[in-house]
Amino acid sequence: MSWLTDHGWLAWIGIALALGAFEAASVDFVFLMLAGGALAGAIASAAGLSFEWQVIIAVVVAALLLVIVRPVIKKRFMVADGATRIGWAGHVGRSALVTQTVTALGGRVKLAGETWSARLAPGSPECLPGQTVRVVAIEGATAIVTAVAGPADVPHQAGEQE
Incomplete structure (x- = not known):
């Protein structure tokens, strides 16, 4: 367990990578925003903050990304259903x-x-x-x-x- 407390940032990076893989399958930009939150948790861990603060920062960053960034990205990259057919x-x-x-x-x-x-x-x-x-x-x-x-x-x- 001491390895995890010393290398918590690595666990957060692993979570971010897993969420990135889910994003590649869904392409809805939700998991990408959650991965951004996990990366913020990794930064908080590397900065030496406690696990509770890491989770709080990860959740807040993910929520902000979902509310602010995701709509902009979705509007820019997603095509309305039926608008373009190939x-x-x-x-x-x-x-x-x-x-x-x-x-x-x-x-x-x-x-x-x-x-x-x-x-x-x-x-x-x-x-x-x-x-x-x-x-x-x-x-x-x-x-x-x-x-x-x-x-x-x-x-x-x-x-x-x-």
Whole structure:
């Protein structure tokens, strides 16, 4: 037990490292703030303060970090749920350009600079080359689309591609 009283700062560092590992798994900045409190406890221990004061300092610092620093960091680094989607889900809602007539059975569109297989959503009219469509879903490697501009409003010529 005398080792712990002589090297309490090392125990606090171990607690901070464990909390840091939990933070890496949760990425919610709670355990990071608690780790900051543990580091403050380590400093208090290295300064020779009693265990009670080490705990008080660790708790106060962790609470201050949770109340003051965490909201700022969370606002800066976290993205609101659903605001940014990556992968195939990020294409839902985007516009695409028809490169080969799209029917209920198939077709091709230019989506985010890539050529995708496409199929019409149920109840959508046939889409001709050059027409702009909106992606409503992705099924496998096929974009499910609906028309957003009629053939008279086509912004590109039939043979043109983005």
